[in-house]
Amino acid sequence: MLLSILYIIGITAEAMTGALSAGRRKMDWFGVMLVASATAIGGGTVRDILLGHYPLGWVENPHFLAITCIAGIITTGLARWIIKLKGLFIRLDALGLIVFSIIGTKVAMGMGLHALICIVSALVTGVFGGLLRDLICRQTPLVLHEELYASVAIIASGLYLTLLEFGVHDVTATISTLVIGYLIRMAAVRFKWRLPSFHLEGEGSVH
Amino acid sequence: MLLSILYIIGITAEAMTGALSAGRRKMDWFGVMLVASATAIGGGTVRDILLGHYPLGWVENPHFLAITCIAGIITTGLARWIIKLKGLFIRLDALGLIVFSIIGTKVAMGMGLHALICIVSALVTGVFGGLLRDLICRQTPLVLHEELYASVAIIASGLYLTLLEFGVHDVTATISTLVIGYLIRMAAVRFKWRLPSFHLEGEGSVH
Amino acid sequence: MLLSILYIIGITAEAMTGALSAGRRKMDWFGVMLVASATAIGGGTVRDILLGHYPLGWVENPHFLAITCIAGIITTGLARWIIKLKGLFIRLDALGLIVFSIIGTKVAMGMGLHALICIVSALVTGVFGGLLRDLICRQTPLVLHEELYASVAIIASGLYLTLLEFGVHDVTATISTLVIGYLIRMAAVRFKWRLPSFHLEGEGSVH
16 A cells, blocks of 8 residues: 555656656657656566566556656656756655565565566566666666666665565565665765776777 | 458558668668568567567468568668658558557457557557667657657547447448548648657756 | 587676676676676567567576676676687677577477477577667667678578478487587678678658
8 A cells, every 4th residue: 555655656756757858859748658658667567578477567557657648748847847856856766766676576476486586576677667768768778877776676675575584574574675775775876886887998899 | 351451561561661771770681671570560569568468460470570571671672762652651651550550459459458558559559660660770769759640549549449439330440540540640741740849958857 | 408508608608798798888787787688588588578488488597597697797807808718709609599599499389389480489589689788788789780690590490490390300400400500600700791781871761
C-alpha cells in the first residue's frame, strides 16, 4: 500500500525528468509522452520481458501509462518551474530508485528466482528507464558515468533480501530499505561518490 | 484477406525506406536486410513482445521476413529510381501506417485487453518500426519531430474501435478506417500539421 | 559438453571486448559490467525474447552472468595487455561466433521451428551481442560494415542444419561446423572478404 503510493510518486517524477530530456531534443508531444513513459515504466517493462513476467504492469493497469503521459504533457507547461525544483527532483528520483529496486526484487522473488537474479531484477527496474531515456534522446547514459546509482539499487536489493532472510517482517524490511537506500543515494550525490571508472585511450581495439 | 494483401504491400514499402536509410549509412547487404526488416516488421515484433503475444508473426510465417530481406536487397539496385518515386512512397507509407494500426488494434482486442492498450498496440505497430530504423542508423527519430504520424495511428485505432463498438461490421469498419486514416495522414503531410512541440533551451537539468 | 566449454570461453572473450568498448567511453564499473554482459549474452537474450524461449539462459544459470561481469572487471586491470593480444581475440571471437551460431540453431530446432528461423536464430545469437555493445557505446555497428561476420553465422548454421539433414551424427556435425566456420571467418578477416555495400549519397529521401 505504502509501496503503491510511493510507486505512483516515483513514476510521476521520473516521467517529468524524461519529458525535460525530450524538450531538450525539441520533440513533439508524442515524443514527450514516449520518453516520459519509457523513463518511468521502461525499467519495469525491460525487467518483465527479461523474466518472462507477463502481462506487463502497464498492460494490466493502463492507468499507470496514463499517469506518465499526463505527467509528461504537464511538464511541457511547467518546465521553467520544474527546473528550479532541482533539489526536490533529486530527492524524488532517489526515492523512486529505492521503490523500483524493492519492487524489482519482489517480482523476481515471487517467481522463485535465485537471489542474484533478484538483485539483477532490482537493478534493471531501477536503472533501465533512465538508460532508455538516454538512448532515445541520443545522450550519453548518465547512469554509466555519474554518482553511485546502479550500485544503490544493488545495495538496496541486497539489504532487503538480507532482512527478509533474517526473518524481519516485510513491512519493516521495506521501510528500513527505503530509509537506508535513500540516505545512501543522497550521500552519494552530496559527496560525489563514484565507482572507479575505466578510461582507455587511443585506437587500441581487439576488433 | 484485403488486410493481408495491404499488409504485404505495407511491409515491402517500409522495407524499401529502411534500406535507403541503411544506404545513407554505407551499410553492407546484411545491414540493409537488418534495417529493412526492422523497419517493416519491427513494430509488430515490439508489440508482440510487449503483449506477450507469441509466436511472433514472422517466426510463424518466415516468408514475411524473406519478403523484407528481398525488398531491401532489390532497393540497393533501384535506389535512384525509388528516390524519384517519393510521392508514391509517401502514399504507401500512409497506407501501411493505417494497415499496421488496424492489425495492432485487432491483436490486442483478440487478447481481451483494455481499449487504451488496443490503441497503444496500434501505435507501437505503426510507429516502432521507423523508430528502430532511426536508432540503428543513428539518426534523429523522424516520428518525434515531423508531421502527425503517431497521432494518425491513435486516431485510426480509436475510430476502428468506435465503429466496432457501435456494431458496424468488421469489413465496413476496416475499409472506413483505411480510407479516413489515409486521408488524415495525407492531409497532415500536405498541410504540415504538427503536434505542438516542446523546446527546452540551455543546460537546465534536474539530474 | 564440448559446446559448453567453448561457450564459456566464448562469452568470456566477448565480455572482454565489450569491456574495452566501455573503457573507450570512460564508463564506470557498472557500465563496464553492463556492456561486457550485453556483448557476451545479449545475443542469446534477444534470441530467446524473439522466440519466446523462457526462462532466459542467464536467468536459469546466473553463473553465466557472474562470469561476464567478472571478465569485464578483470579487463579494466589488464587492458593494455589484452590489446596486445589482438590476434588471440580475433581467434576467440571467431570461435565464439560459430559456437553461438550452433547453439542458436539448436534452440530454434528444439522448438520445432522452420529452418529459415533456425538460421535467423543463429544469426541473432551470433551478431546481436556486438550490435547491443555498439548501440550502448554509441559507435557505428561494426557488424554492418566490416568483414563477413553475419554471413559466417548464416553459413555455419546452414551447414550444421544440412549435415543433420543428411543424417550425420550431432557430434560430428558440431565439430565439422566449428572447424569449417572458424576457417571461413579467419579467411574473411585475413583476405578482407566483405559483402557488397550500399552507398547512397545526398539528401535524397522518401520521407
